[in-house]
Amino acid sequence: MTQSATSSDRIGQAPGVPPPERLREASWGTIRKLFALEPGSIHLNTGTIGAMPHAVLDTNDRVTREWNGSMRDVYPPGMYTEHRAAIGRSFGVDEDEMVICHNATEGVARIIHGLDLHDGDEVVTTTHECYSVLSNFNLVRNRHGLTIRTITLPTGYHVRAGDILELFERAITPRTKVLAFAAITLFTGTRLPLRRLCELAQRHGLITIVDGALLPGMLNCNLRATGVDFLSGSGSKFQCGPLGTGLIYLRNKIFPEYNSLPLPTFWPVISTWYPMIGSTPPRTRTGVASYNIGDYVQSAGSASIARGAALAKACELWDLIGRDRIERRIMNLAEYARQRLVEAFGESALFSPGSDPALRSPLIAFNPFRDAADAWNIKKYMAFVDRLESEHRIWTRWTEFDVPGSPHQHFAARVCTHIFNTFDEIDHAVKVMVRLAADMS
Ligand SMILES: Cc1ncc(COP(=O)(O)O)c(C=O)c1O
Incomplete structure (x- = not known):
């Protein structure tokens, strides 16, 4: 018995999922199948919590059972x-x-x-x-x-x-x-x-x-x-x-x-x-x-x-897929999302950097409402994020932060892209956000 994360924990065992040694070449559609995502929802909030792959859930469960009530030295x-x-x-x-x-x-x-x-x-x-x-x-x-x-x-x-x-x-x-x-x-x-x-x-x-x-x-x-x-x-x-x-x-x-x-x-x-x-x-x-x-x-x-x-x-899964490849995929999705958000709401709606590539990340914060002063309206942001979740099953979050020269904290909606997201999900989420923001503006 071992506490180690053996490579048998369901990598390559689910239908359509390649064996570990083939993950480096696997398509992103195939890699998405590794994750225990909630069907019918769009997860754009990895900055708060990611989605565990099945193999990670299995390891957690298996090792918990292995050590449950064990007489062996747990230290x-x-x-x-x-x-x-x-x-x-x-x-x-x-x-x-x-x-x-x-x-x-x-x-x-x-x-x-x-x-x-x-x-x-x-x-x-x-x-x-x-x-x-x-x-x-x-x-x-x-x-x-x-x-x-x-x-x-x-x-x-x-x-x-x-x-x-x-x-x-x-x-x-x-x-x-x-x-x-x-x-x-x-x-x-x-x-x-x-x-x-x-x-x-x-x-x-x-x-x-x-x-x-x-x-x-x-x-x-x-x-x-x-x-x-x-x-x-x-x-x-x-x-x-x-x-x-x-x-x-x-x-x-x-x-x-x-x-x-x-x-x-x-x-x-x-x-x-x-x-x-x-x-x-x-x-x-x-x-x-x-x-x-x-x-x-x-x-x-x-x-x-x-x-x-x-x-x-x-971490082992990430190494098998390739951390270089993962970073590129996350950023490709993020650049797409950033571009769609700029088209939808305008460059001035973004609180996140865009023109300096060194500062870009997959977390993008923005004001979806017509009135720039809505960036001070926490109630609107809470309602926006809640309605995305409850009416459209799109998971995002709102954030709050100081802005130089402003006496008010600003609020923003925030989306994050991760490897399990797709370009279609981003298109759909932006379309829904445009409609919802217009309805709330
Ligand atoms: C930049 C940053 N620091 C710290 C934390 C706290 O992380 P944890 O929940 O792992 O303690 C978060 C959580 O969202 C974060 O985004």
Whole structure:
């Protein structure tokens, strides 16, 4: 019996689904069949929760049963050693730098509270961060006297990466210790220039924390090459693992070509591996780890063995299909959706970037209503999203965010594209949204 995600878990067993070794060449129509999608509905809300493939559901169920009431030692499989090594490889990093956690919120909280931050230190971040990031920094402000300097990111079709870099650079002061930002923001779907922001941070000797909740399963990304110090990711969004799964990446050795700064002091809060007497070894100054920091964070009592195995199965599927291919497919669908939304509502209705390809992501936020002032009307957005769901079985969401120079929070409708979506679904959804918005305008 094993907790590992065996390749027998229904990949290739459903009718019309190819064996694992043929997934790399499989058509997107065939790959759609891997997913347990609700028939008759259009899922355009992967930024909140993805759809699990059948093989992932099966792994979760099988491993749950295997360990149910077991007399065996449940602690070793909870270290997820093999899964962390395999998932790490998919993101260009090693097992000692990868942790399976419970979601992006837990991941980022463990990163923020693990840093050595003191009264007078500053973090530069944005008002477009998830509550999970801003509330944890606020806690550190109240507890330890951290100063938080927030940038309000520009919104709209014509935002350029250079504008964003400049805002970050201007906000850095001699007291800044940390630069924290989302890889892809959840409100406007702005893909921040990850490598360039990490380079900026390094020029100023800063620690980088990236909220990468939306990154796993969307981007084909070598985390080491980004130079980031810490990143948390969700397992249940674009990666399509079970709810209650996430990833943490922690830089644990130094590759000067990506980030030559010393490894930051890090306190692994919530750990049953941290020594009960004494402390951890000094951190390495080379490309060879002085200890496995991932183990310190991973070891935190009994673990969700089945969910970890199911997340590993989702990652294995992604590797078989090809993460490069997946990113291209997601972005092809996103470009199509962006173009259709511009045709339907006009460029000025978009809060997401469009003209700078570096900033585009598959999350697109827009105002579907005729009156631009409706962007302040939460009730309209709630009704729009509810009616799409209840009357048309189209799943989207609304978001809220600050806009530079505006006293009001703005609201937007948001759609996301993923590999299981189709061009026809996008056409249908846009047509329905045009009619519904006209009816509500
Ligand atoms: C950018 C971003 N960060 C963090 C989160 C929180 O993710 P989780 O539910 O995995 O904790 C979300 C959720 O939508 C998100 O989009």
